[in-house]
Amino acid sequence: MNSWIILGATSGMARPFLRKLAEQGNALFLAGRNQEELETLAADCRLRGAPAVQVMRFDARDHSNYADLIATFTAQGDVLNTAVFSGSMPDQEVIDANPALIEGVMADSYTGPATFLQMLVPHMEARSAGTILGVGSVAGDRGRLGNYVYGAAKAAFATYLSGLRNRAGRKGVHVITVKPGPVDTAMTQGMELPFMTTPEAVADDLMKAIEKRRNVVYTARIWQVVMTVIRLIPEPIFKKMSI
Amino acid sequence: MTWTKTEYAGWGRALSAKGEVTRPERADMIAALAADGAAPAMGMRRSYGDAALNSEGRMIDMTRLDRLLSFDPKTGILEVEAGARIGDIAETFAPRGWLPAVMPGTGFATIGGCIGQDVHGKNHHHQGSFGQHVTEITLLQKGKELRVKPGSALFKATVGGLGQTGVILRAKIRMIPCKGDLVFVTERRACNWEEHLTLLDASEATYTVGWIDATATGPELGRGIVEEGESGAGLVKKRGKASKVPLDAPHFALAKPIVKAFNWAYFHRVPARGRTVVKALGDFFFPLDKIHDWNRLYGKRGFYQFQCVVPLGAAPALRQMLQEIAGSGLASPLAVLKRMGPGRGGYLSFPMEGYTLAIDFPNRPEARALIKRLEAMTSEAGGRLYFAKDGLATGAQIRAMYPDLPKWQREVKKADPDGALVTDLVRRLNLRTA
Numbered sequence: 001m002n003s004w005i006i007l008g009a010t011s012g013m014a015r016p017f018l019r020k021l022a023e024q025g026n027a028l029f030l031a032g033r034n035q036e037e038l039e040t041l042a043a044d045c046r047l048r049g050a051p052a053v054q055v056m057r058f059d060a061r062d063h064s065n066y067a068d069l070i071a072t073f074t075a076q077g078d079v080l081n082t083a084v085f086s087g088s089m090p091d092q093e094v095i096d097a098n099p100a101l102i103e104g105v106m107a108d109s110y111t112g113p114a115t116f117l118q119m120l121v122p123h124m125e126a127r128s129a130g131t132i133l134g135v136g137s138v139a140g141d142r143g144r145l146g147n148y149v150y151g152a153a154k155a156a157f158a159t160y161l162s163g164l165r166n167r168a169g170r171k172g173v174h175v176i177t178v179k180p181g182p183v184d185t186a187m188t189q190g191m192e193l194p195f196m197t198t199p200e201a202v203a204d205d206l207m208k209a210i211e212k213r214r215n216v217v218y219t220a221r222i223w224q225v226v227m228t229v230i231r232l233i234p235e236p237i238f239k240k241m242s243i
Numbered sequence: 244m245t246w247t248k249t250e251y252a253g254w255g256r257a258l259s260a261k262g263e264v265t266r267p268e269r270a271d272m273i274a275a276l277a278a279d280g281a282a283p284a285m286g287m288r289r290s291y292g293d294a295a296l297n298s299e300g301r302m303i304d305m306t307r308l309d310r311l312l313s314f315d316p317k318t319g320i321l322e323v324e325a326g327a328r329i330g331d332i333a334e335t336f337a338p339r340g341w342l343p344a345v346m347p348g349t350g351f352a353t354i355g356g357c358i359g360q361d362v363h364g365k366n367h368h369h370q371g372s373f374g375q376h377v378t379e380i381t382l383l384q385k386g387k388e389l390r391v392k393p394g395s396a397l398f399k400a401t402v403g404g405l406g407q408t409g410v411i412l413r414a415k416i417r418m419i420p421c422k423g424d425l426v427f428v429t430e431r432r433a434c435n436w437e438e439h440l441t442l443l444d445a446s447e448a449t450y451t452v453g454w455i456d457a458t459a460t461g462p463e464l465g466r467g468i469v470e471e472g473e474s475g476a477g478l479v480k481k482r483g484k485a486s487k488v489p490l491d492a493p494h495f496a497l498a499k500p501i502v503k504a505f506n507w508a509y510f511h512r513v514p515a516r517g518r519t520v521v522k523a524l525g526d527f528f529f530p531l532d533k534i535h536d537w538n539r540l541y542g543k544r545g546f547y548q549f550q551c552v553v554p555l556g557a558a559p560a561l562r563q564m565l566q567e568i569a570g571s572g573l574a575s576p577l578a579v580l581k582r583m584g585p586g587r588g589g590y591l592s593f594p595m596e597g598y599t600l601a602i603d604f605p606n607r608p609e610a611r612a613l614i615k616r617l618e619a620m621t622s623e624a625g626g627r628l629y630f631a632k633d634g635l636a637t638g639a640q641i642r643a644m645y646p647d648l649p650k651w652q653r654e655v656k657k658a659d660p661d662g663a664l665v666t667d668l669v670r671r672l673n674l675r676t677a
Binding site: 010012037040044047185186189 | 245246247265266268269270271272307310311312313314335
């Protein structure tokens with residue numbers, strides 16, 4: 001049996017992915033801050049076919065229980081897999097007014113998950129199996145006027161995942177970097193964003209990426225093209241643009 | 244909560260609304276929702292007209308509160324959040340031997356919507372309406388959660404109650420055992436109106452529905468295919484991914500010769516002696532769900548669906564309606580004839596023992612005029628129009644069709660004294676004023 005631990009399991013983007021894992025009969029460890037919400041998701045996953053579901057507290061800003069979490073998770077005899085959905089995106093103007101928020105944004109998208117993965121990955125390497133799926137963002141591909149702090153945190157995470165892939169790939173652990181464009185969830189509610197995709201479509205892409213052992217996946221696919229173009233814009237021009 | 248100014252439409256796309264919409268995603272957002280004051284709720288907006296619209300007002304989109312909460316295999320009782328979809332529940336539970344007792348013609352309908360319209364399915368003659376299998380409803384009423392059980396007046400006002408007694412947050416529904424996720428479907432040709440009714444009357448199958456060729460005239464008037472279904476187990480090809488209608492179709496896509504040709508082919512697809520085929524569950528219960536956004540086939544002007552039920556004795560009046568429809572050349576390929584039993588769960592529930600006819604029309608002036616005539620004929624026949632479909636009826640007609648309306652009004656007045664839950668449909672039909 002396969003086991004998956006999901007960091008940030010209450011994220012709107014994660015839900016259809018959790019359900020797909022449940023329907024395929026994976027054991028699930030749902031980790032996040034909102035205990036009640038995690039319990040609701042756990043009930044849903046059980047009824048959809050997950051043979052075992054556990055709920056765990058994971059706070060990207062508080063590393064004190066990571067060792068316990070990992071001990072519980074690795075007590076499973078199965079193939080261990082991890083998916084990271086945690087992250088937060090305050091408005092850039094809110095951050096401009098209160099730069100102290102940067103620390104939290106970094107913790108939610110990068111330092112928290114990276115600390116956890118760093119502690120977990122030796123266990124996965126020891127079993128020479130499993131997948132780590134990390135959710136970055138197209139916002140991490142280039143710093144833009146509208147959300148460059150969030151983008152910086154996601155860029156850090158993407159760079160981390162790239163290095164982790166380089167390391168863990170040698171020991172049979174596959175690392176996937178997912179770069180979603182805007183996804184229709186509570187996080188983006190009320191925003192007018194281009195090429196919006198749905199959590200269901202993201203989940204389909206993630207399942208395909210796991211099956212095909214892809215390295216970096218853009219979802220929706222169009223973002224691969226868009227971001228390639230955006231990255232190619234010379235800095236003297238880019239710095240004057242507001243996209 | 245974040246409220247976003249949105250333009251949204253009923254499934255028929257002939258009616259739309261502009262207003263603020265919010266979409267709670269986690270259960271803990273319900274408190275925030277309550278703090279924002281009362282507003283009506285919508286699900287997947289599969290009601291054709293204006294039942295899920297609130298022009299210039301607020302609307303709560305419940306589609307992300309869609310979790311399965313608990314299931315007791317001893318009693319078959321499933322608790323779900325209101326945004327859970329009936330088709331999703333069916334696909335999840337049928338392989339384990341359970342199905343929702345009642346399923347409407349689209350699997351996209353949410354549980355909240357199924358309750359609010361007290362929907363019926365192809366087994367209405369046996370199982371009655373959706374609300375008759377609901378054992379508990381949790382409402383958000385006046386900022387508080389309230390559990391409502393069958394037997395109370397509030398329950399009867401909530402089932403089929405168009406969301407006017409509070410926001411349906413969760414519900415417990417009774418599931419029925421089934422053999423698996425397949426349906427053995429027996430299809431028979433009915434060559435004319437009389438034969439069609441005879442086949443429907445005689446059917447003892449668990450699920451029965453008639454597709455009717457509403458373009459056939461003369462001796463072929465009322466011809467169609469009667470489908471009878473029984474659940475079964477086995478292995479068939481799983482349904483492929485749904486296809487999408489990427490664009491609004493041009494207005495001639497469903498022009499008379501095309502519809503006539505389609506209907507001819509659809510009728511003759513079934514051999515004269517009939518046949519039995521095995522279908523995946525979704526192909527039988529929710530045939531149109533295979534084409535996402537099929538409502539776009541009617542072009543950007545949209546369409547109306549007319550659905551009425553008339554008492555058994557008024558079958559000749561229904562035949563007359565069909566004659567009128569067939570003669571108009573306005574009909575679409577999507578027309579359904581069914582015999583209903585007496586089962587209904589609430590004061591404003593649609594079903595009555597009799598025959599129900601449902602048919603789509605493109606949104607054109609002559610079609611609207613035809614629907615008006617059909618509505619008047621329904622009134623005369625002592626029949627009833629369906630709030631899930633209606634977009635054109637008048638308050639006076641509706642009052643005569645729903646004798647329990649005053650009882651519903653009494654409960655609604657207590658539940659929502661300020662009229663914060665009023666929707667476009669309730670406003671148009673003036674349902675809440677005595």
